[in-house]
Amino acid sequence: MTALKLENVNKSFGQVHVLKDINLTVEDGEFVVFVGPSGCGKSTLLRVIAGLEDASSGTISIGGDVVNSVPPAKRGIAMVFQSYALYPHLNVRDNMGLGLKQEGQPKAMIQEQVGKASRMLSLDDYLSRRPAELSGGQRQRVAIGRAIVRDPKLFLFDEPLSNLDAALRMNTRVEIAALHRSLSASMIYVTHDQIEAMTLADRIVVLRDGRIEQVGSPMELYNNPANRFVASFLGSPSMNFLDRSVPDVPGDQTLGIRPEHLSLAPDGRIRGEVTHVERLGGDTNLLVRSEQGEMLTVRLFGQDNTPVGATVGLDFDDAEAFFFDAAQNRLWPEAA
Structure with a gap:
């Protein structure tokens, strides 16, 4: 019923x-x-x-x-x-x-x-x-x-x-x-x-x-x-958004990547400075300002000793990324 x-x-x-x-x-x-x-x-x-x-x-x-x-x-x-x-x-x-x-x-x-x-x-x-x-x-x-x-x-x-x-x-x-x-x-x-x-x-x-x-x-x-x-409302910490584009797709686009899908990588595609560290015991959140000025949250599982002020590289698996168009609708991957 x-x-x-x-x-x-x-x-x-x-x-x-x-x-x-x-x-x-x-x-x-x-x-x-x-x-x-x-x-x-x-x-x-x-x-x-x-x-x-x-x-x-x-x-x-x-x-x-x-x-x-x-x-x-x-x-x-x-x-x-x-x-x-x-x-x-x-x-x-x-x-x-x-x-x-x-x-x-x-x-x-x-x-x-x-x-x-x-x-x-x-x-x-x-x-x-x-x-x-x-x-x-x-x-x-x-x-x-x-x-x-x-x-x-x-x-x-x-x-x-x-x-x-x-x-x-x-x-x-x-x-x-x-x-x-x-x-x-x-x-x-x-x-x-x-x-x-x-x-x-x-x-x-x-x-x-x-x-x-x-x-x-x-x-x-x-x-x-x-x-x-x-995407931004569900998830804690909230999803990160960056100005990036899907190759060969016209128009303004935004990359979305969840904090747990970002990882520290010395040669990563994103570089930035750690501005704050939240040590939560079982997890560690790094707040990073990218070279483009975007504020990103990185969720690391377990304890991490990265200090405030450190320059870090970040990367992610492309399969975990989302792209949104100028109207904020999901562009890629296509909605299931």
Whole structure:
């Protein structure tokens, strides 16, 4: 079954056209991540799916039913926000079960659903605590549990980890991935963090300026970007770009090469000066200014003692390179 289908969805706020002809299908049980820079429309798109904003045009279907005119509470969705949105005077048990209570569900059913969600999220020891007595990660788990108990057709996550520190983000990311596997639920997740997108998604939807740039699995997009924007957005450190040309191909072109595909080579085709060294323990990043003035990042696996100020040669395997035309579309190798 199709969990979600968007057909020619547009959204405008007055004269500002925010979403532009969005077409997307999410299959049942799929984990899809919307990713893109601030202002690209990803959160607006999530709100349109949820019914918190009306689409200006187009069709939104959830579980095979058109829901354009259906209020949020009747769409069969559950949403987890960046802010935990927990009631401070209610304990964990009551926060998780409040939505079902408001729907008039039987007390036994509410207890069963809350118990199941709390076991899944390791919250059994915290059911009697209020939000003020919880850590940020525990509060976010409660917010996720509140969504789980409703057994929705579609889970919507709007940057749920933004308020957590780095260690908690990683731990909660692992928990969300495990939750998806255990529930086999359909999930849509919005983030500006490409690491979250790469590690969580079955498929990534890359957005820019209200349009979908490319859709595919994380490694499909990483290895086969359709254009320079997708190539630069996915990958940490970001792809390097140099003014170079494919022989016998006219027009302005840009060479793209990922940091891990550059290597130190005394007689390499690129020469430059090391301006900064990031020693990360297992990896070393060299920031190099080329003789043409281009700033490049070289990712070396393992520890490296190259000092700041050193003149180095760099090279790469031609098979690892990408070329983009003046319109930033992929020129070579041709998109698979």
